[in-house]
Amino acid sequence: MSLLQFTNKGIYCQQGNFYIDPWQPVDYALITHAHGDHARWGSMHYLAHEVSKPIMLARLGADISIETLPYGTTKMINGVKVSLHPAGHIVGSAQIRMEYNGFVSVISGDYKVENDHISTPLEIVKCNEFVTESTFGLPIYNWLSQQQIFNNIKNWISGNQRNQRTSIFIAYSLGKAQRLMKGLEGIAPILVHRSIDRLNRAIESAGIQLPKTSLWYADMPKVDVQGNIVILPPSLLGTNVIKRIPNGAIAICSGWMQVRGSRRWQSADAGFAVSDHADWRGLLNTIKATGAEQVFVTHGYTATFSKYLNEIGISAKEVITQYGNDEEAEVTGPETKEEGR
Ligand SMILES: [Zn+2]
Ligand SMILES: [Zn+2]
DSSP: OOSOEEOSSSEEETTTTEEESOSSOOSEEEOSOOSTTTSOTTOSEEEEETTHHHHHHHHHOTTOOEEEEOBTOOEEETTEEEEEEEOSSSTTOEEEEEEETTEEEEEOOSOOSSOOSSSOOOOOOOOSEEEEEETTOSTTOOOOOHHHHHHHHHHHHHHHHHTTOEEEEEOOTTTHHHHHHHHTTTTSOEEEOHHHHHHHHHHHHTTOOOOOOEEOOTTOOHHHHTTSEEEEOGGGTTSHHHHTSTTEEEEEESGGGGSTTOTTGGGOSEEEOOOSSOOHHHHHHHHHHHTOSEEEEEEESHHHHHHHHHHTTOOEEEOOOSOOOSHHHHHTOOSSHHHHO
16 A cells, blocks of 8 residues: 555645645645745645745745645545654755555655754654655765764854954755854854845744844955855855955855765865755664655665665665755755766
C-alpha cells in the first residue's frame, strides 16, 4: 500500500485528491515550506503552516487562496487525516503527515536536525512510508555543531573588525539570512539587503520576533558599514555592487562550503558550512527513527543515498522530482550536474 503517487505534476495523494509541493499548477496543493522549489505559483488553493502564509503571499502574490494549519492539528481531506509537524528547516517548514485506514505517510520537504533557535525544531514522526530529501546525502557532509560554526564566524568577524573591514555574508534570503541574524545578534550592527528585509517583515507579521537590523543600500557612507555585518543574497556575489562596499571581506554560508573547490569559492574570502539541511548522520538517524518500512529519496544525491539505504536494509527508492534548486544550490551549486542530482 501507498498513499503517494509520483506524477509529472508532483507528489499526489490519490485517496485525498491533493498534491504536495507540486511543480505544476493543481487544484489543491499542500506546501511543506515557502522555498521557491516547493511553493510554486499557479495552484487554485493552498494549505500551509501559518508562518509560511505571509511568506507565500509575499512571494506568490497577495491574491492566492491559502488556508493554514498550526503544527499538530488534524484536518480531514476526503477521508485522509492530514497534519503538519515541524521540519526544523526554515521558519514555518513542515513535514506533512497523512493517515488513511491506519497507514501513515510522511513527506519531509526539507529538514534539519539541529535546533537553530529560529525555526521550530524537527519532530520525528513515526510512519510506514517516508519521503526524505538527500541534498547532503554523502558521508563527507557532517556539520560542526551550530555553536562551533558560530564561534568560527564570530572569530572571523572579530578579525575583520581589527582590520576595519566590513563582514559581508552571502546567504539565501529565506532561512539562512535569519539564522545569521539570530546567531550574530549583538555582535555588531546588522545590515540586510532589501530582499531579506522584505522577508523579515513577512516573517515578523506571522508573530516571529527577529533581531534588529537596518536596511543596506549600495553606496552607503563608509562610516555606516565599516566593521559591521552586511547580509546579502547570492545573486549579488561577484557583482560590482558588492565590490564597492568599503573594505569588505566576503563569506559564503552554505553546506557546499564543506568541500573545497566549489565553483565560486575563489570570489570569497571565507566559507562557512552552515546549512539548513540535515547532514549525512542527520538524514540516516531521522530515517531510522521514523521506523518507515519504505523510503522515497528526492532531491540531492538520490541515487547514491537510496542505494546506501538499501544496503543497510532500509527499502528505498529514488524518485525524480523538480526540487533541489533552493538555497544551497543557489549559492554555489555542485561541481557538475551528475554529481549534484
Ligand atoms: Zn528548502
Ligand atoms: Zn528543497
